[in-house]
Amino acid sequence: MSMTPDQMAHACSIAMHANDQAAKALGMEIIETRSGYAHLEMLVRKDMLNGHAICHGGMIFTLADTAFAHACNSYNKVTVASGCTIDFAAPGFEGDRLKAIAQERHRKGRTGVYDITVYNQKDEALAFFRGKSHQINGVLIDVPEESAHYGTTGE
Structure with missing residues (x-):
């Protein structure tokens, strides 16, 4: 039986x-993935704080970048970042549960x-990240031939 696109994602x-290993070390959890979409969460720990006692921007960036990776690799085509930007809107604090929602805006070729x-547990936006992806050779998982065609839309 073949997989649906969302099952593949x-x-x-x-x-x-x-x-x-980086995502696991930071305690990131996969909440939901679909084709071109990912929702990951992470609890801000004391060891993630910077010198101002707020969540280090690099930690927020890493959460956003990881959600980006899950969304752009959801078609079972190995895909890497070719560029990204982030704008910080508000700080995160120790004990905050951060969620990163990644959504595909455009994919062709x-x-x-x-x-x-990236939001906190109150659904306040903390950061806005835009990632550009580039597909390289390879697949993430081996699947039956009939399921392998789900990654070809938009090409």
């Missing part, structure tokens, strides 16, 4: 997370554009 996300917003 979920399987790719699980496979990526299994190998992502080997490139894509994704917007990721």
Whole structure:
């Protein structure tokens, strides 16, 4: 039986997370993945604070970048970042539960554009991240031939 596109996205996300030592060390959790979409969460710990006692911007960036990776790799085509920007809107604090929502805006050929917003547990936006992706050779998981065609839309 073949996988639906969203089942494929979920399987790719699980496979990526299994190998992502940085995401696991930071306690990131996959909440939901679909084709071109990912929702990841992370609890801000004391060891994630900067000299101002707020969440280090690099931690917020890493959460957003990881959600971006899960969204752009959801088609089972190995895809990497070719560029990204982030704008910080508000600080995160120790004990905050941050969520990053990644959404595909455009995908054609080997490139894509994704917007990721990072929120706190009150749904206040903390950061706006835009990532540009580039597909390279390879797949994340081996699937039956009939399921392999889901990654070809938009090309």
